[in-house]
Amino acid sequence: MPLRVLPIVEGHGEDGAIRPLLQRIWYEHLGGEGIDVLKPFRKPHGKLLQEDGLKQAVDAAKIRLDSLPPNDFHKLVLILIDSEGKCPAKLAPQLLHWAKEVRSDADFVCVMPHPMFEV
Secondary structure: OEEEEEEEOHHHHHHHHHHHHHHHHHHHOOOOOOOEEOOOOOOOOOHHHHHHHOOOOOEHHHHHHHHOOOOOOOOEEEEOOOOOOOOHHHHHHHHHHHHHOOOOOOOEEOOOOOOOOOO
């Protein structure tokens, strides 16, 4: 099944790099049949680490995904935030918990590169 992804990112580096990265992973490594990576929803790092800020971003991302014409794509919200020295094993589950609290009707993945994604 084709995949439609709406990434939530924190900066310009992720904004420009995420589409080709996901396409390469999807086609070359996973053998996917189709992927549509939407323009990322960008919000400052500090806001995404706060419950209210993350929930607002997740809700806006899901609304945007749902506003597109219906088709056979599986929809996914990707939360991509640099760990900035924090422990991803502790922080990522918390972010997923907040995301699911506000939008239990969505599929989420949280990726926290350690060190930063752009490095």
